[in-house]
Amino acid sequence: MTTQSWKLTRRSWNGAVLTAFLCLGAIPGSASGAIQSRAMRSPFWHSGALLAAPLLACAISATPAPTRSPAAPAPGAAVLDPTERAITEAVDARNVDAIALLERIVNLNSGTMNLAGVRAVGDVLRGELDGLGFTTRWVDGAGFQRAGHLVAEHRGTGPKLLLIGHLDTVFEPSSPFQRFERLSETSARGPGVIDMKGGDVIIIHALKALKAAGALDALTITVVFDGDEEHPGDPVAQARRALVDAAAGAAAAIGFEDGSGDPHKANTARRGAGFWTLRSTGTPAHSSQIFRDDVGPGAIFEAARVLEAFRVQLAGQQYLTFSPGVALGGTALTLDAPHNQGTAAGKTNVVARDMVVQGDLRTVSPEQLAQVKAAMRDIVARPLPHSSSTIEFDDGYPPMAPTAGNTRLLALYDAVSRDLGMGEVTAVDPIKAGAADVSFVAGLVPMALDGIGLAGRDDHTDRETADLAMLPGLTKRAALLLHRLGSAASR
Ligand SMILES: [Zn+2]
Numbered sequence: 001m002t003t004q005s006w007k008l009t010r011r012s013w014n015g016a017v018l019t020a021f022l023c024l025g026a027i028p029g030s031a032s033g034a035i036q037s038r039a040m041r042s043p044f045w046h047s048g049a050l051l052a053a054p055l056l057a058c059a060i061s062a063t064p065a066p067t068r069s070p071a072a073p074a075p076g077a078a079v080l081d082p083t084e085r086a087i088t089e090a091v092d093a094r095n096v097d098a099i100a101l102l103e104r105i106v107n108l109n110s111g112t113m114n115l116a117g118v119r120a121v122g123d124v125l126r127g128e129l130d131g132l133g134f135t136t137r138w139v140d141g142a143g144f145q146r147a148g149h150l151v152a153e154h155r156g157t158g159p160k161l162l163l164i165g166h167l168d169t170v171f172e173p174s175s176p177f178q179r180f181e182r183l184s185e186t187s188a189r190g191p192g193v194i195d196m197k198g199g200d201v202i203i204i205h206a207l208k209a210l211k212a213a214g215a216l217d218a219l220t221i222t223v224v225f226d227g228d229e230e231h232p233g234d235p236v237a238q239a240r241r242a243l244v245d246a247a248a249g250a251a252a253a254i255g256f257e258d259g260s261g262d263p264h265k266a267n268t269a270r271r272g273a274g275f276w277t278l279r280s281t282g283t284p285a286h287s288s289q290i291f292r293d294d295v296g297p298g299a300i301f302e303a304a305r306v307l308e309a310f311r312v313q314l315a316g317q318q319y320l321t322f323s324p325g326v327a328l329g330g331t332a333l334t335l336d337a338p339h340n341q342g343t344a345a346g347k348t349n350v351v352a353r354d355m356v357v358q359g360d361l362r363t364v365s366p367e368q369l370a371q372v373k374a375a376m377r378d379i380v381a382r383p384l385p386h387s388s389s390t391i392e393f394d395d396g397y398p399p400m401a402p403t404a405g406n407t408r409l410l411a412l413y414d415a416v417s418r419d420l421g422m423g424e425v426t427a428v429d430p431i432k433a434g435a436a437d438v439s440f441v442a443g444l445v446p447m448a449l450d451g452i453g454l455a456g457r458d459d460h461t462d463r464e465t466a467d468l469a470m471l472p473g474l475t476k477r478a479a480l481l482l483h484r485l486g487s488a489a490s491r
Contacts, residue, residue: 079419080480086213087483088420088476091205093212095472098205099188101128102466105197106180106190111172112231118147121167121197125225126150128204132211134223139242144233149242150225156218158486159251162445163221164243164437165200165453166229168192170460177462186469187456193466198454199256200225202471206479219486222246229437240440247441252409252448252485255438256478258459259451260428263470266413267451268406269430270439271319271362272369272399276376276391278306278324278357283386284331287349296386298351300329306389307357309379319364319430320372329355361393364430365401366443397435400442400450402427409447416480422473452478 080088105124110117119138126136134152141148150167169192171177180190203223210216224246233239247253259267282298289295296302307324314320328335330346331353346352363369373393380389400406407427414425428451442448454474456466 083213083215084419084480084483087209087215087479090209090212091472091475091479094205094208095475098201098471098475099468101204102193102197102201102471103180103182103188103190105200106193107178109171109173109178110168110192111170111175112146112168112228114173115141115147115227117173118167118227122147122150122225122227125167125200125204126152129207129223132207132216134221141227141233141239144228144235144239146228146231146233146239149227150223151242151246152223152225154216154219154221156216156220156486158219160220160222160249161482161485162246162250162253162441163203163223163482164226164253164255164441164450165203165223166196166226166437167200168227168230169195169197170230175462177464183465186467187465188468189463189465191462191464193464194258194454194456195459195464196229196257196453198456198466198471199258199452202453202475202478203256205475206482209475209479210483215483215486219482221482221486222250226437240437243437243440244444247444250441250445253438253441253445254409254448254452254478254481255436255450256453257436257438257451258453258456260432261455261457263455263474264423264425265428265451266410266425266449267400267433267436267438268410268427268449269364269402270400270433270435270442270450271321271364271430272395272397272439273435274361274363274369274396275394276322276359276361277394278303278355278359278380278389278391280306280355280357280383280389281387282352282354284353285351287347287351290351294386295351297384298353299355299387300352302384302387302389303327303329303355303357305384306380306391310376313379314372314375317368317372320362320368322359322361322372324357324359326359327355327357364399366399367401369395369399398439398443399435400433400439400448402430403442403447405445405447406442406449409449412484413449413452413477413481416477416484420473420476420480422477452481 105121108117108120110121122138129136129152134154136152139149139151171191177191180188182188207216224243226243228239259265280299280303282302283296285295291297310322328342328344329352330344331350332345333354333356335342335356363372376391380391383389410427417423417425436450438448438450454466455470458464
């Protein structure tokens with residue numbers, strides 16, 4: 001997700017249950033317009049057990065910085081202990097294999113709805129994880145109309161760490177963009193090469209390097225590779241149950257999405273993406289009588305009142321956006337949400353009876369979401385004479401709120417990066433970060449971080465390109481982060 005803020009708007013979540021409408025506004029009156037629908041079911045991520053252990057977060061905050069030589073060594077190996085050096089050397093030794101694995105899985109089409117293809121990618125990664133001593137299982141996706149997910153577990157003595165990847169891409173078999181293409185020594189183009197098969201390879205090869213250095217045994221790790229990140233299954237509560245269950249007791253959740261494309265950035269917060277539907281009604285009458293005491297202003301003015309109050313009272317709040325994407329108003333409306341179509345008919349000499357408006361709602365925390373929903377409901381509840389309004393919300397993808405724990409995890413990752421001589425890593429501005437799978441578990445664990453996958457550009461397009469020169473460095477960063485997290489509690 002190079003520009004994460006538009007990730008959700010570029011998806012197509014059709015065939016869904018609850019809907020919101022974007023992009024193609026239909027003009028109120030005698031008009032009809034195609035509308036795009038998407039859907040997510042109600043929130044469920046708090047339904048799982050809140051079993052995450054805060055102990056690691058405490059341990060990290062008390063963990064001293066790695067010992068540095070007073071001789072002020074050059075950035076890099078001098079600040080790494082022998083095990084850490086062995087891990088980085090193991091990454092370098094396998095970089096050719098890592099690129100080969102990336103090429104292999106990019107060449108397996110795994111558009112979300114190509115269920116066999118998603119499973120084929122899962123089978124490859126499952127073999128890798130089996131070889132590392134993980135216990136692996138496939139979570140069947142028939143119940144939510146998708147391929148399913150790969151879950152792999154490794155039990156050591158350290159705190160449980162949850163690593164998140166996904167197997168699917170936006171490129172279905174019908175896409176002309178199907179093959180891994182090496183552009184140069186340092187770059188390759190291909191479907192999903194950074195979103196996020198590159199991140200998946202980083203997970204696998206970080207674990208391989210840890211194994212080679214004798215540092216894997218101590219780690220307690222659960223890896224979840226979702227099969228439907230790009231087009232989540234329905235109901236989404238069921239589609240994300242395996243991920244939510246895997247977060248139980250985890251000390252940290254780490255997502256390997258491609259992030260901002262800048263290797264000096266990672267995500268400590270992501271805005272959620274929800275939707276709302278406003279329905280307003282008025283009292284039909286001859287238009288010449290509008291505003292009379294017994295007629296009122298009609299449905300369209302009532303809806304306009306609500307929308308303007310939303311804008312005046314709520315626009316400009318930090319990290320909040322809400323956008324009415326489509327509006328239908330008149331005397332007779334049809335709304336065919338699953339097929340992305342609606343019509344409105346009215347007459348210029350009739351006071352409008354109905355108006356429906358649908359839009360999105362993006363917030364940075366559950367608290368902000370609750371506050372904004374309450375404010376919107378309050379506005380809706382004060383109708384103009386002889387009219388009324390109601391609003392329904394679909395919470396969609398939850399926000400990943402910025403927390404002190406997430407900031408601590410970023411600080412640890414930043415320290416790893418500096419110790420590797422790779423420079424600082426700072427937080428992505430949440431306004432630029434759309435929702436991702438990590439958002440479903442961020443509220444369940446003491447610490448979460450995302451966007452530390454393979455850097456590149458132009459994901460979700462046929463120019464999707466990976467910066468292969470970054471692959472070993474990003475793999476080392478991930479491996480050392482896991483190593484330090486896994487041993488932090490014992491330090
Ligand atoms: Zn992705």
